[in-house]
Each structure stands twice: as C-alpha cells, then as structure tokens.
Amino acid sequence: MVGRDRGELTGLNLDDLLTRGSVIFYETQFLPSLRLRGSLDEIVLTIRRPDGSQVPVFVNAAVHTDESSKLTRFHLSVFGAGQRRLYESELLRARREFEEVAEIVRRSADGIIRLSTRGQVESWNNGAEQIFGYTAVEGKGRMLQSLFIPDAMGDTEERLRRGEEVHRETLALHRSGRSIDVSVSLTPHMEAPGTLVGFSAIIRDTTDRKRAEKALLQSEKLASAGRLASSIAHEINNPLESVTNLLYILSSRVDDPETLQYVMTAQEELARVSHIATHTLRFHKQSSNRTEVDLQALADSVLSLYRGRLQNSGIVATTDCQTSPPLLCFEGELRQVLVNLVANAYDAMRHGGKLVIRAHRSRNRKIGSEGVRLLVADNGTGMDSDVQAQLFEPFFSTKGIGGTGLGLWITKDLIAKSGGTIAVRSTTRPGRSGTVISLFFSD
Ligand SMILES: Nc1ncnc2c1ncn2[C@@H]1O[C@H](COP(=O)(O)OP(=O)(O)OP(=O)(O)O)[C@@H](O)[C@H]1O
Numbered sequence: 001m002v003g004r005d006r007g008e009l010t011g012l013n014l015d016d017l018l019t020r021g022s023v024i025f026y027e028t029q030f031l032p033s034l035r036l037r038g039s040l041d042e043i044v045l046t047i048r049r050p051d052g053s054q055v056p057v058f059v060n061a062a063v064h065t066d067e068s069s070k071l072t073r074f075h076l077s078v079f080g081a082g083q084r085r086l087y088e089s090e091l092l093r094a095r096r097e098f099e100e101v102a103e104i105v106r107r108s109a110d111g112i113i114r115l116s117t118r119g120q121v122e123s124w125n126n127g128a129e130q131i132f133g134y135t136a137v138e139g140k141g142r143m144l145q146s147l148f149i150p151d152a153m154g155d156t157e158e159r160l161r162r163g164e165e166v167h168r169e170t171l172a173l174h175r176s177g178r179s180i181d182v183s184v185s186l187t188p189h190m191e192a193p194g195t196l197v198g199f200s201a202i203i204r205d206t207t208d209r210k211r212a213e214k215a216l217l218q219s220e221k222l223a224s225a226g227r228l229a230s231s232i233a234h235e236i237n238n239p240l241e242s243v244t245n246l247l248y249i250l251s252s253r254v255d256d257p258e259t260l261q262y263v264m265t266a267q268e269e270l271a272r273v274s275h276i277a278t279h280t281l282r283f284h285k286q287s288s289n290r291t292e293v294d295l296q297a298l299a300d301s302v303l304s305l306y307r308g309r310l311q312n313s314g315i316v317a318t319t320d321c322q323t324s325p326p327l328l329c330f331e332g333e334l335r336q337v338l339v340n341l342v343a344n345a346y347d348a349m350r351h352g353g354k355l356v357i358r359a360h361r362s363r364n365r366k367i368g369s370e371g372v373r374l375l376v377a378d379n380g381t382g383m384d385s386d387v388q389a390q391l392f393e394p395f396f397s398t399k400g401i402g403g404t405g406l407g408l409w410i411t412k413d414l415i416a417k418s419g420g421t422i423a424v425r426s427t428t429r430p431g432r433s434g435t436v437i438s439l440f441f442s443d
C-alpha cells in the first residue's frame with residue numbers, strides 16, 4: 001500500500017511517509033485532537049510513495065498510557081481508502097442517476113403513477129396532475145378506478161395479479177368531469193414469484209392523436225364522397241347531352257307554334273337540370289377566371305331554380321341587390337354558394353316564411369375595409385349554439401339522410417378562395433327565430 005517493504009519502513013517517521021499537505025494536517029490537527037480525545041477513527045491522510053504516486057488511506061489511532069496516565073505510545077492502524085472511495089463514488093453516481101431518472105419521471109408529460117396492491121395511488125407525477133387536474137397531494141390515496149369512466153378497467157386487476165402487463169385505450173376523468181382520450185399501460189411489480197407488491201400505470205393523453213385520426217377518416221370519407229359525386233355527374237351528363245341534342249333537332253323540325261313553345265320550355269327545364277348536375281355535383285370543379293358578376297342577376301337566377309319549391313312551401317323570396325356594384329369573383333362558385341345558402345334557408349322554412357337576398361356596398365369594421373356585403377336571411381327555425389358551433393364541419397347535418405352536411409363546409413372553402421369571409425347570426429327564440437348569413441368581399 002505504501003510502496004515500501006517492512007525493512008524500509010523500520011525507523012521511518014510517519015512524516016516521512018505522508019504528502020506535505022497531510023504532514024501539516026497530521027501535526028496541527030491530528031496529533032492535538034488525538035492527545036485530547038484518546039482515539040480517532042477513519043481520518044483520511046494521503047501517503048506519498050517513493051515513486052511519487054499518492055494513495056489515500058484511512059487511519060484509526062489510539063493512545064496508550066501507563067498507570068499514571070502518562071502517554072507512552074500511539075497505535076495507528078492504516079487501511080487503504082482506494083477501494084472504499086471507489087464504492088462511495090459508485091454509490092454517488094448511482095444515486096445521481098437515480099435522481100435524474102426520478103426527475104424525468106416527475107416532469108414527464110405522461111402521467112406516471114405508483115399504486116399499492118389495492119390499487120390506491122402512492123405517487124403521482126406532473127403529467128398525472130395535468131391529465132387528471134389533481135395535485136400530487138390530492139391525487140394520493142385515490143383509487144385507480146375512480147380516475148377513469150366506470151368499467152374502464154374491466155378484468156385489469158385479475159390480469160395484473162397474474163403478473164400480466166395490461167394496455168388499454170379508454171377515457172380518463174378530469175377533475176372537472178370532462179373525459180379525455182388516453183392510453184393506459186399497467187405493469188405489475190412482483191417480488192417473490194407470484195407476490196404482487198404494487199403496480200405502476202403510465203397514462204398518455206391521446207386527444208391530439210385521436211383528433212388527427214378522425215380528420216384523416218373524414219378526409220377519406222370526403223374524398224370518396226367527391227369521387228361518387230363526380231361519377232354521378234358524369235353518368236347524368238351523358239344522357240342529358242343526348243336529350244339536349246334531340247330536343248334541338250326536334251325544335252328545328254316543328255312548325256306548329258304551340259308545339260314549338262312546349263319544346264322550348266322542355267329545353268329551358270333541361271338546361272336547369274344540366275346546370276344543377278354540373279354545379280351541385282361537381283362541387284370541387286374550379287372556374288378558371290374571375291369576372292365582374294351582376295349580383296342582382298345572379299340572385300334572381302338562383303331563386304329561379306327554387307321558384308317552384310319556394311312557392312309550394314309558402315315562402316316569399318325577395319332580392320335587393322340593385323345598388324351593389326358588380327363583384328369581381330368566380331361566378332360559378334358564387335352561384336354554388338348562393339344555391340347552398342338558399343337550400344338551407346328553404347329547409348329551415350318548411351312551413352312558410354320569408355327569404356331575402358340583399359347586396360350592398362358596406363364597410364367591414366372588423367377588418368377595417370370597404371367592400372360588398374351579400375346577405376341571405378330567413379325567418380326559419382334558426383340554430384341553437386350547439387349547431388352553430390359545428391355548422392362548418394364536414395358531414396355535420398341535422399337533416400338525417402336529407403343532408404350530406406357538406407353544404408356549408410364547401411361554402412366556407414369557396415368563399416375563402418375568393419378572399420371573402422362568412423359570418424352567421426341565428427336565433428331559435430320563439431317568434432323571432434331566423435338566420436342571417438353574411439358574406440363580405442373586400443375591394
Ligand atoms: N338557414 C339555416 N337555418 C337553420 N339551420 C341551418 C341553416 N343553415 C344551416 N343550418 C344547419 O346547419 C347544418 C349544416 O348545414 P350544411 O348546409 O352544411 O349541411 P346540410 O344542409 O345538412 O346538408 P347539405 O347541404 O350537404 O345537403 C344543417 O343541417 C342545419 O342544421
């Protein structure tokens with residue numbers, strides 16, 4: 001340990017074996033306190049070997065006295081500290097590592113919970129605080145089942161007792177009563193074979209993932225609805241074209257004015273059918289150029305599509321767009337928008353009512369610019385706040401099989417493309433119910 005054999009050591013003073021620092025410590029601290037106390041334990045000194053290397057050692061010291069309490073000699077035992085230092089630093093490193101891991105667990109966004117064998121919370125990290133809304137102190141002692149919707153855990157407990165890990169997708173209950181999509185992994189902690197000493201649960205909030213999955217599903221549904229719509233349009237258009245051509249040939253061969261009038265009416269009605277087929281079913285087809293659109297003419301032509309149906313339901317429809325300047329926009333798409341809005345107004349007034357389409361120059365105070373405002377107003381059923389909140393979502397409809405729920409979703413998209421905005425005011429208050437859809441196009 002000291003790098004010298006027994007022969008070399010004999011006759012050497014302890015000072016000769018120590019480093020300079022240790023010699024000073026030995027003489028000024030070690031010896032005086034040894035004389036005072038009679039013994040010292042595990043004092044660290046550093047030995048200097050002949051080759052210049054240094055070795056830390058522990059020294060135990062005791063004083064021997066004769067009968068008259070006179071000090072006769074010291075007894076020192078020296079043992080290597082290297083090994084022990086190694087253990088200590090190893091222990092320190094392990095402890096630091098443990099603290100780091102504990103810190104990661106504490107800060108994790110996933111809820112990490114330690115539970116007793118009875119399923120009672122023993123520790124609760126920040127992630128669990130976030131997910132459930134209880135602080136660590138409030139979380140402690142709660143039963144695991146109480147943190148999820150009833151029956152969420154099923155046969156979990158039996159499986160854990162058998163030593164199995166359990167994974168579940170379920171709904172956690174936030175303190176506020178709100179439920180949250182989560183995935184839960186439960187791990188049993190077994191000691192001697194077959195003895196459950198507790199378990200841990202890792203809970204991850206999957207709301208965002210679920211939302212993304214839903215959006216993906218919806219866009220897939222949408223894509224297939226789009227494909228279906230355009231294939232129907234295609235199928236309808238072919239026979240329509242032949243009938244149009246046939247009527248044209250017929251009109252050139254008829255002499256009787258009354259018959260000619262019938263043929264012409266048939267042509268007009270057919271033009272409307274093909275208009276509906278192209279504009280209603282191929283909703284994603286874009287017009288290529290913006291043109292100056294006369295809103296009065298557009299409103300009248302959209303209403304003419306609905307003339308018969310509006311009359312039958314006792315709906316009085318009026319337009320007031322003369323004062324509006326022409327609007328530079330994609331005509332086909334604005335027509336589609338008006339058709340959707342009029343269709344919704346019609347659906348909301350099955351027992352009669354008033355429908356107004358109005359356009360005028362106006363100033364939008366919210367965005368602080370001048371432009372054209374186009375209003376479609378009805379005094380139909382109106383919408384409650386729940387419906388209003390979901391209005392523009394694809395496939396949201398209150399009409400069962402009567403509606404696809406795509407009308408307003410497409411409308412919003414088309415208006416955004418034209419650089420416009422859409423706003424809705426609606427009330428279901430008895431006697432005053434109705435809806436005003438307001439479109440604004442800045443100059
Ligand atoms: N003017 C309105 N009055 C009352 N409710 C309306 C009105 N406009 C829209 N809604 C409500 O908003 C929902 C969504 O409208 P949207 O036009 O997107 O779909 P839809 O009319 O149900 O189906 P689609 O238009 O695809 O045939 C409707 O189901 C209806 O509940």
Ligand SMILES: [Mg+2]
Binds near residue numbers: 340343344403407408
């Ligand atoms: Mg609609």
